[in-house]
Amino acid sequence: MTKIFLAGASRGVGREIAKSLITQGNHVVALLRSESARPDLEALGITVAIGDALDADAIASLVAKQPFDAIISTLGGKPTDGERADFKGNRNLIDAAVKAGVKRFILVSSIGTGDSAAALPPQALETLGAVLAEKEQAENHLTASGLTYTIIRPGGLKSEPPKGSAVLTENPNIAGSIHRADVAHLVVSALTSDRANNKILSAVDRTMLFGQPEFEDFAL
Template structure:
């Protein structure tokens, strides 16, 4: 029996069938902290999310095609989530889907209100992009920039659209994502400088803390694992123990 009400409320996720999206769904339903467990989970624009039986049994899947504002509105307006996650994992290859158009649909829906109502929507939009977007382009190695450039440019467009929308948002730029999980020291920073890797399981749990923190509203943050920091230039190498990270940690 739940002893503490959920701080995250009803949740919708786009990109839930990506590796990070799947980890986020697991983190939501398996969180040991009752206040971080959602009242329900909806999946927007999914063609089927492969979840193990235990997780699937505790997940309410809300599926709708991301083909028009009306179709998304019809599904999401009945659901009325308090928290929306847009997961844009670097496993997604540019051209697999129209990233800008899908995110624009969700943002436009939040701007106009559920079902076209004139009442303001009380919801948080958590946009997960990648380190290297926007003003953080110099944080990653040139080799990575060359291969990710089309995706980073598209995600930078999404970031700017979200900032200009006027809705409450948090933009999170994780470092290079790795499969698996760890008991890492996940941190966030408002700095554009800092590079490293972070496991998807670690990142997913960090997103829960970000989503319930009032201090992250209308912030753009990078997300890294302090145990996996790297120096990006002139070549990629691990941080030495005596080196100070080139950023200040943001207190959630």
């Protein structure tokens, strides 16, 4: 049984990852900032840890409580939020992982960060600029941490059921949409793939690309 510390499981991609991890028989500890999502997660068989990702000491304590095989983070916020966890929360998780000796860290980021900025239209970059800048800081902190990492950058997120046509690529110029459940499947698959070690990958659905680009799939 693999022990996973999951941050961001209260909703969205994080919730889908939680479901997928449990289905595959993993032990999951989910970090929550409030109690609101606790009943739903515990009903799935997930252990809940209450804490604020922006509190470095609290996060270090939670991560050190038991030996985790990996940390997965989908932490993030909206441009209209106040203090976001996109950088600070993820930085605290990364530092806690290093301190506790966790070997594997998967960060769910976003197309538009780093060398994938050119994949988005200028209007999108302007709207999301502050969030993407923080996500890029988190990516850089992770790649410099010494942890074995995988960074997955999804495109525009949709909440429909999984389509099964989602792919990963190392090409940073690809953009499109993808269903949250499909992102979760890719993240969980990357968890057990040595090929994904120390890779930065964009995640899109082949049927929902912006334009008709040619690119090479990254097989896990």
